Amino acid sequence: MSLTALTSNDARLIEQGYPDTDSRAFRRCLGQYPTGVAVITARHNGKLLGMAVNSFAAVSLDPPLVLWSIRRESARAADFCEAEHLAVNVLSANQVQVSQWFGSAHPDRFQMAAWEPDAHGAPLLDGAIAHLECRRHAVLDGGDHFILLMRVERHASYQGEPLLFAQGQYAVTQSHPYVLASREATATAPASDVAVVPLLRLLSIANQRMSAQFQQHREALGLNTSSTRVLNKLGVGACSVEELERLTYLGHEAVEDTLADLQAHSYIAKDAAGRFELTRSGRDTNAAIAARSAAFAAGKLQGLSESDVAAAKRVLLALQDR
Ligand SMILES: Cc1cc2nc3c(=O)[nH]c(=O)nc-3n(C[C@H](O)[C@H](O)[C@H](O)COP(=O)(O)O)c2cc1C
Numbered sequence: 001m002s003l004t005a006l007t008s009n010d011a012r013l014i015e016q017g018y019p020d021t022d023s024r025a026f027r028r029c030l031g032q033y034p035t036g037v038a039v040i041t042a043r044h045n046g047k048l049l050g051m052a053v054n055s056f057a058a059v060s061l062d063p064p065l066v067l068w069s070i071r072r073e074s075a076r077a078a079d080f081c082e083a084e085h086l087a088v089n090v091l092s093a094n095q096v097q098v099s100q101w102f103g104s105a106h107p108d109r110f111q112m113a114a115w116e117p118d119a120h121g122a123p124l125l126d127g128a129i130a131h132l133e134c135r136r137h138a139v140l141d142g143g144d145h146f147i148l149l150m151r152v153e154r155h156a157s158y159q160g161e162p163l164l165f166a167q168g169q170y171a172v173t174q175s176h177p178y179v180l181a182s183r184e185a186t187a188t189a190p191a192s193d194v195a196v197v198p199l200l201r202l203l204s205i206a207n208q209r210m211s212a213q214f215q216q217h218r219e220a221l222g223l224n225t226s227s228t229r230v231l232n233k234l235g236v237g238a239c240s241v242e243e244l245e246r247l248t249y250l251g252h253e254a255v256e257d258t259l260a261d262l263q264a265h266s267y268i269a270k271d272a273a274g275r276f277e278l279t280r281s282g283r284d285t286n287a288a289i290a291a292r293s294a295a296f297a298a299g300k301l302q303g304l305s306e307s308d309v310a311a312a313k314r315v316l317l318a319l320q321d322r
Contacts, residue, residue, distance in 0.1 A: 024257055031254075034166030037091045039102045039128075040068055042083035043121030048110050049079055050123060052103035054165045055145075056088060064152040065137060069145035075105070081139045081146055085120035088150075090130035092160035093172045098125065099163065100246055118154075129160040168226065168254025174204060203316075210300065217292040221285055222265070226250055226258045228289055231278070234268060235286045238277040 019026035035054040042049045051070065059065040066088065070077050080086070091099055101109040114126040118133045134150035141147070164171040218228050229248045233239060239247065244255045259276060262268045267282035278286060301309060 024253075027253060028168065028257065031166065031168050034164055034171070037095075037099050037163045037165050037170075038068070039089040039091060039098065039125060040080070040086055041089060041115075041123040041125070042080065042086040043117065043123070044079050044083040047079065048123060049076055049083065050102045050109055051076060051080070052091075052099045056090075059149065065149055066132060066134065066152055067147055067149050069142050069147045072144055072146060077146060080148065081136075083122075084136055085118075085122050086134050086136065086148070086150055087118055087122035087124055088130070088132040088134065089123075089125040089128040090132075091125075091163040092127055092129045092158075093163050094160070095125075095127055095163055096170050096249060098127070099170070103252065104242065104245075127160075129158050129162055131156045165251065168251050168257070170249045170251075177201065177205060199315075210296075214293070214296055217296060218289065221288055221292075223285070223289060226254055227262055230255070230258050230262060231267065231282060231286045231289065234276060234278050234282070235290075238271050238273070238275040240275050244276070 015025050015028070017025045036056070037052060037054050038056040039050055039052050040056070051074070053068050053070070055067075055069040057067055059067050068088075070080055074080075098113050100106075101112055106112070110123065113123075115123040116126075118124050118131075120133070122133065124131045124133075131154075132152050133154040134152050136148065137151045138149040139146050140149060161173055164173060215225075218224055223231070226248070229250065230244060233244060233247045241252070241255055241259065244250070244259070245252055248255065250258065259268065262282070265281075266279055267285055268276045269279050271277045
C-alpha cells in the first residue's frame, strides 16, 4: 500500500503511517489530542489502588457515566476491574509530581500524597480540582486495554487550574489570545485592572512567539522540543528513564521514543549501570543548541537598554511572588 498525503498541509506534516505497521507513531498521533490527567483510586480487598491516567472521559449525563481504560498487562488491571467503588481525582496544574508518583509503580505514593477516604474507602487526593465517587458499571473489551465504565454517585469541584497532557508532555491551560482580546474590549473594570491585562497578554504572546521562532534552530540540528530537553538534562549527567521522566516532565512513552531516536542518531549510549549518557556527538549537539540559544537570547535583547532589561526582570520577579 503506498502512502498518499493525508491533507494539503504537507509542509506541516511531522509523520504519517498505519497503526498496523508502526504503533509508536500511531500513539504519537493520538497524543496530538490533548487531555487532562486524573488519578483513579480504589480500596479493594484492603489494598489501596491508584493510577495516573489520561484516558478518563465523560460519557453520559443520564445515567451519569464516565469511563477510563487500563492496560490489560498492568499488574493492577484485575484489582481495578474487580473494585466495586472507585474515585476519580482530576489533577490540578500544581500536581505534576502526584501524576508522576501515580504514573509509576512508586511503592510509597499513598504516603507521599495527602488524601482522605471517601465513604467506601477510595482515596480522595488533596489538591485535586474535582472528585468523582463512582460505582463500577461495566468492564468492556478495549483491545489491549479494559474499558471501565463507571456510574458517578457523588461529585465535587474545587478551585484551581487543570493539569493537561498533550503531545507526550505535561501542559497548562492558557486563555486563547482571542479570549483575552475580547475581555479587554469589554472590560469595565477600573483602569488599574485593565492596565494589567495587556501586560500579561503581551508576556504570553512574547513567550509563544519566541518559542516558535527558536524552533528553526532545533530543526537545523535535527532536534525537536523533547530531544532538546532530554539532551539538556543528560548534559548534566547520566540518567535512567525514570529520572528523565521526572526531570523533563515528558510522559514515559515520550521519553522512551526520544531516547530511541537519540540512540539511533548516536547522540546517547547506555553506561555500565544501564543509564543513558551523552556520546561525543551528543555533547557536540548539546553544545551547539546551547550556543544557538545564547545567541538567540542575545539577539532578542540587542538594542534594549540595560535599565529597561533590569526593570523587566524586576517586574517578572515581582509577578512570580504575588
Ligand atoms: C499522564 C499519564 C497518563 C496515563 N494514562 C494511562 C491510561 O489511560 N491507562 C493506563 O493503563 N495507563 C496510563 N498511564 C500509565 C500508568 O499510570 C502506569 O502504567 C502505572 O501507574 C504503572 O503501573 P502498572 O505497572 O500497574 O501499569 C498513564 C501515565 C501517565 C503519567
